[in-house]
Amino acid sequence: MQDADTSNYPKELSWLNELRWNEDGLVPAIARDTSSGTVLMMAWMNEESLRRTVDEGCAVYWSRSRKALWRKGESSGNTQLIRSLRLDCDGDTLLLEVEQQGGIACHTGREHCFYREFIDGEWQTVEPVVKDPKEIYAQGN
Protein backbone atom coordinates (compact mmCIF):
# COMPACT_ATOMS: atom_id res chain seq x y z
CA MET A 1 0.00 0.00 0.00
CA GLN A 2 1.39 3.36 -0.97
CA ASP A 3 0.97 6.53 1.02
CA ALA A 4 -1.42 9.01 -0.48
CA ASP A 5 0.36 11.81 -2.34
CA THR A 6 0.02 14.70 0.07
CA SER A 7 2.54 17.01 -1.61
CA ASN A 8 1.65 20.27 -3.22
CA TYR A 9 3.98 19.86 -6.16
CA PRO A 10 2.54 20.27 -9.62
CA LYS A 11 2.88 17.17 -11.79
CA GLU A 12 6.10 18.33 -13.47
CA LEU A 13 7.78 18.57 -10.09
CA SER A 14 6.47 15.32 -8.65
CA TRP A 15 10.05 13.92 -8.79
CA LEU A 16 10.73 16.06 -5.72
CA ASN A 17 8.46 13.73 -3.73
CA GLU A 18 11.21 11.11 -3.87
CA LEU A 19 13.61 13.25 -1.84
CA ARG A 20 13.88 12.67 1.87
CA TRP A 21 15.24 15.92 3.27
CA ASN A 22 16.77 15.97 6.73
CA GLU A 23 15.36 18.04 9.59
CA ASP A 24 17.08 21.10 8.11
CA GLY A 25 15.56 20.49 4.68
CA LEU A 26 18.86 19.33 3.20
CA VAL A 27 20.39 16.27 1.53
CA PRO A 28 24.08 15.51 0.98
CA ALA A 29 25.22 15.78 -2.63
CA ILE A 30 28.38 13.96 -3.74
CA ALA A 31 30.11 15.36 -6.83
CA ARG A 32 32.16 12.99 -8.94
CA ASP A 33 34.23 13.89 -11.96
CA THR A 34 32.57 12.29 -14.94
CA SER A 35 35.77 11.55 -16.89
CA SER A 36 38.24 10.50 -14.15
CA GLY A 37 35.70 9.07 -11.70
CA THR A 38 37.36 10.98 -8.86
CA VAL A 39 35.11 11.91 -5.96
CA LEU A 40 35.56 15.67 -5.84
CA MET A 41 33.57 16.86 -2.84
CA MET A 42 30.46 16.51 -0.75
CA ALA A 43 28.17 19.45 -0.11
CA TRP A 44 24.51 20.01 0.73
CA MET A 45 21.41 20.88 -1.27
CA ASN A 46 18.02 22.14 -0.26
CA GLU A 47 14.99 21.99 -2.52
CA GLU A 48 15.69 25.30 -4.21
CA SER A 49 19.34 24.50 -4.90
CA LEU A 50 18.37 21.13 -6.40
CA ARG A 51 15.74 22.72 -8.61
CA ARG A 52 18.23 25.34 -9.77
CA THR A 53 20.84 22.66 -10.41
CA VAL A 54 18.35 20.86 -12.67
CA ASP A 55 17.20 24.05 -14.37
CA GLU A 56 20.62 25.61 -14.88
CA GLY A 57 22.68 22.49 -15.55
CA CYS A 58 25.36 23.59 -13.08
CA ALA A 59 25.80 22.53 -9.47
CA VAL A 60 24.09 24.87 -7.02
CA TYR A 61 24.55 23.89 -3.39
CA TRP A 62 23.29 25.30 -0.11
CA SER A 63 25.98 26.83 2.04
CA ARG A 64 25.19 25.92 5.63
CA SER A 65 27.69 28.45 6.98
CA ARG A 66 26.44 31.36 4.86
CA LYS A 67 22.84 30.13 4.84
CA ALA A 68 22.60 30.99 1.17
CA LEU A 69 22.51 29.39 -2.24
CA TRP A 70 26.04 28.64 -3.40
CA ARG A 71 26.66 28.45 -7.11
CA LYS A 72 29.78 26.33 -7.19
CA GLY A 73 32.42 28.38 -8.97
CA GLU A 74 30.71 31.73 -8.51
CA SER A 75 33.94 33.18 -7.04
CA SER A 76 36.53 30.93 -8.65
CA GLY A 77 35.06 30.29 -12.06
CA ASN A 78 35.40 26.57 -11.33
CA THR A 79 31.79 25.66 -12.07
CA GLN A 80 30.50 22.09 -12.26
CA LEU A 81 28.52 21.18 -15.37
CA ILE A 82 25.99 18.45 -14.60
CA ARG A 83 26.28 15.34 -16.75
CA SER A 84 23.99 13.16 -14.66
CA LEU A 85 22.09 13.28 -11.42
CA ARG A 86 21.31 10.22 -9.34
CA LEU A 87 19.38 9.49 -6.17
CA ASP A 88 20.12 6.68 -3.77
CA CYS A 89 17.86 3.86 -2.61
CA ASP A 90 16.38 5.68 0.34
CA GLY A 91 16.15 9.06 -1.36
CA ASP A 92 18.37 10.95 1.04
CA THR A 93 21.64 11.30 -0.91
CA LEU A 94 22.38 12.68 -4.37
CA LEU A 95 25.24 11.76 -6.68
CA LEU A 96 26.24 14.30 -9.32
CA GLU A 97 28.44 13.39 -12.24
CA VAL A 98 30.04 16.66 -13.27
CA GLU A 99 32.53 18.24 -15.61
CA GLN A 100 34.71 20.18 -13.22
CA GLN A 101 35.72 23.41 -14.93
CA GLY A 102 39.30 24.44 -14.22
CA GLY A 103 40.10 21.01 -12.82
CA ILE A 104 39.85 22.31 -9.25
CA ALA A 105 36.98 21.52 -6.90
CA CYS A 106 38.57 22.34 -3.53
CA HIS A 107 38.95 25.80 -2.04
CA THR A 108 42.53 24.83 -1.13
CA GLY A 109 43.36 24.80 -4.85
CA ARG A 110 43.45 21.03 -5.15
CA GLU A 111 41.62 18.85 -7.67
CA HIS A 112 39.34 17.55 -4.93
CA CYS A 113 38.64 17.88 -1.23
CA PHE A 114 39.70 14.39 -0.08
CA TYR A 115 43.42 15.10 -0.11
CA ARG A 116 44.25 13.75 3.36
CA GLU A 117 44.82 10.02 3.66
CA PHE A 118 45.03 8.03 6.87
CA ILE A 119 48.57 6.60 6.85
CA ASP A 120 50.56 5.37 9.84
CA GLY A 121 48.04 6.73 12.30
CA GLU A 122 47.78 10.26 10.95
CA TRP A 123 46.15 12.25 8.17
CA GLN A 124 48.79 12.85 5.53
CA THR A 125 48.34 15.26 2.64
CA VAL A 126 48.74 13.21 -0.54
CA GLU A 127 47.43 15.55 -3.24
CA PRO A 128 49.25 18.60 -4.60
CA VAL A 129 47.94 22.14 -4.77
CA VAL A 130 47.20 22.77 -8.44
CA LYS A 131 46.78 26.52 -8.06
CA ASP A 132 47.33 28.89 -5.17
CA PRO A 133 43.93 29.81 -3.70
CA LYS A 134 45.01 33.47 -3.57
CA GLU A 135 45.26 33.35 -7.34
CA ILE A 136 41.98 31.51 -7.75
CA TYR A 137 39.93 33.88 -5.66
CA ALA A 138 41.69 37.07 -6.80
CA GLN A 139 40.16 36.54 -10.24
CA GLY A 140 36.81 37.49 -8.85
CA ASN A 141 34.79 35.77 -11.55
Next chain:
Amino acid sequence: MQDADTSNYPKELSWLNELRWNEDGLVPAIARDTSSGTVLMMAWMNEESLRRTVDEGCAVYWSRSRKALWRKGESSGNTQLIRSLRLDCDGDTLLLEVEQQGGIACHTGREHCFYREFIDGEWQTVEPVVKDPKEIYAQGN
Protein backbone atom coordinates in the same frame (compact mmCIF):
# COMPACT_ATOMS: atom_id res chain seq x y z
CA MET B 1 47.79 30.92 16.03
CA GLN B 2 46.53 27.44 16.71
CA ASP B 3 43.92 26.55 19.27
CA ALA B 4 45.27 24.78 22.31
CA ASP B 5 44.72 21.03 22.14
CA THR B 6 41.87 20.53 24.54
CA SER B 7 41.06 16.95 23.57
CA ASN B 8 41.44 14.03 25.90
CA TYR B 9 42.74 11.67 23.25
CA PRO B 10 45.99 9.87 23.95
CA LYS B 11 48.72 10.64 21.41
CA GLU B 12 48.01 7.57 19.26
CA LEU B 13 44.44 8.76 18.74
CA SER B 14 45.23 12.43 18.12
CA TRP B 15 44.13 11.94 14.47
CA LEU B 16 40.56 11.99 15.81
CA ASN B 17 41.04 15.69 16.58
CA GLU B 18 40.80 16.41 12.86
CA LEU B 19 37.21 15.19 12.65
CA ARG B 20 34.41 17.69 12.79
CA TRP B 21 31.39 15.70 13.93
CA ASN B 22 27.91 17.13 13.44
CA GLU B 23 25.56 17.92 16.32
CA ASP B 24 24.67 14.21 16.52
CA GLY B 25 28.33 13.19 16.68
CA LEU B 26 28.34 11.85 13.11
CA VAL B 27 30.09 12.42 9.79
CA PRO B 28 29.00 11.19 6.35
CA ALA B 29 31.17 8.42 4.92
CA ILE B 30 31.20 7.81 1.17
CA ALA B 31 32.21 4.32 0.06
CA ARG B 32 33.78 3.93 -3.37
CA ASP B 33 34.78 0.69 -5.03
CA THR B 34 38.55 0.72 -5.29
CA SER B 35 38.77 -1.17 -8.58
CA SER B 36 35.84 0.21 -10.60
CA GLY B 37 35.73 3.68 -9.01
CA THR B 38 31.96 3.38 -8.62
CA VAL B 39 30.43 5.32 -5.74
CA LEU B 40 28.66 2.56 -3.83
CA MET B 41 26.83 4.28 -0.99
CA MET B 42 26.86 6.97 1.63
CA ALA B 43 26.32 6.18 5.29
CA TRP B 44 27.26 7.71 8.65
CA MET B 45 29.98 7.11 11.19
CA ASN B 46 30.37 8.13 14.79
CA GLU B 47 33.68 8.08 16.62
CA GLU B 48 33.36 4.48 17.71
CA SER B 49 32.43 3.22 14.26
CA LEU B 50 35.37 5.07 12.72
CA ARG B 51 37.79 3.66 15.29
CA ARG B 52 36.46 0.16 14.68
CA THR B 53 36.71 0.65 10.93
CA VAL B 54 40.37 1.54 11.36
CA ASP B 55 41.04 -1.28 13.82
CA GLU B 56 39.16 -4.01 11.98
CA GLY B 57 39.90 -3.00 8.38
CA CYS B 58 36.22 -3.35 7.44
CA ALA B 59 33.59 -0.61 7.16
CA VAL B 60 31.61 -0.16 10.36
CA TYR B 61 28.94 2.51 10.12
CA TRP B 62 26.45 3.96 12.57
CA SER B 63 22.86 3.11 11.82
CA ARG B 64 20.79 6.20 12.57
CA SER B 65 17.53 4.24 12.40
CA ARG B 66 18.66 1.42 14.68
CA LYS B 67 20.92 3.67 16.77
CA ALA B 68 23.57 0.98 16.75
CA LEU B 69 26.91 0.11 15.19
CA TRP B 70 26.36 -1.41 11.78
CA ARG B 71 29.04 -3.72 10.46
CA LYS B 72 28.40 -3.49 6.75
CA GLY B 73 27.68 -7.02 5.56
CA GLU B 74 26.87 -8.43 8.99
CA SER B 75 23.58 -9.83 7.62
CA SER B 76 24.43 -10.22 3.94
CA GLY B 77 28.08 -11.21 4.06
CA ASN B 78 28.78 -8.31 1.71
CA THR B 79 31.48 -6.71 3.84
CA GLN B 80 33.64 -3.80 2.69
CA LEU B 81 37.40 -4.22 3.09
CA ILE B 82 39.10 -0.87 3.59
CA ARG B 83 41.84 -0.07 1.10
CA SER B 84 42.19 3.60 1.99
CA LEU B 85 40.54 6.18 4.19
CA ARG B 86 40.47 9.85 3.38
CA LEU B 87 39.23 13.00 5.07
CA ASP B 88 38.08 16.13 3.29
CA CYS B 89 39.38 19.68 3.60
CA ASP B 90 37.08 20.73 6.40
CA GLY B 91 37.22 17.43 8.26
CA ASP B 92 33.52 16.65 8.11
CA THR B 93 33.30 13.98 5.40
CA LEU B 94 35.12 10.67 4.96
CA LEU B 95 35.88 8.84 1.73
CA LEU B 96 36.47 5.09 1.95
CA GLU B 97 38.03 3.14 -0.87
CA VAL B 98 36.78 -0.39 -0.38
CA GLU B 99 36.77 -3.87 -1.83
CA GLN B 100 33.08 -4.67 -1.91
CA GLN B 101 32.67 -8.35 -1.10
CA GLY B 102 29.98 -10.05 -3.16
CA GLY B 103 29.82 -7.09 -5.56
CA ILE B 104 26.65 -5.81 -3.91
CA ALA B 105 26.51 -2.74 -1.67
CA CYS B 106 22.79 -1.94 -1.78
CA HIS B 107 20.09 -3.64 0.28
CA THR B 108 18.01 -3.80 -2.91
CA GLY B 109 20.52 -6.32 -4.31
CA ARG B 110 22.17 -3.86 -6.67
CA GLU B 111 25.87 -3.11 -7.02
CA HIS B 112 25.36 0.31 -5.50
CA CYS B 113 22.69 2.55 -4.03
CA PHE B 114 22.63 5.27 -6.70
CA TYR B 115 20.55 3.32 -9.20
CA ARG B 116 17.97 5.99 -9.96
CA GLU B 117 18.89 8.58 -12.57
CA PHE B 118 17.06 11.80 -13.29
CA ILE B 119 15.90 11.42 -16.91
CA ASP B 120 13.07 13.31 -18.62
CA GLY B 121 11.85 14.79 -15.36
CA GLU B 122 11.68 11.59 -13.33
CA TRP B 123 13.88 9.18 -11.41
CA GLN B 124 14.38 6.15 -13.63
CA THR B 125 15.94 2.91 -12.40
CA VAL B 126 19.01 2.32 -14.54
CA GLU B 127 20.86 -0.43 -12.67
CA PRO B 128 19.86 -4.09 -12.55
CA VAL B 129 19.26 -6.17 -9.45
CA VAL B 130 22.24 -8.52 -9.21
CA LYS B 131 20.71 -10.78 -6.58
CA ASP B 132 17.26 -10.96 -5.04
CA PRO B 133 17.41 -9.40 -1.55
CA LYS B 134 15.36 -12.32 -0.22
CA GLU B 135 18.23 -14.58 -1.19
CA ILE B 136 20.87 -12.24 0.19
CA TYR B 137 19.32 -11.87 3.61
CA ALA B 138 18.12 -15.46 3.92
CA GLN B 139 21.76 -16.55 4.14
CA GLY B 140 21.94 -15.10 7.61
CA ASN B 141 25.70 -14.72 7.63
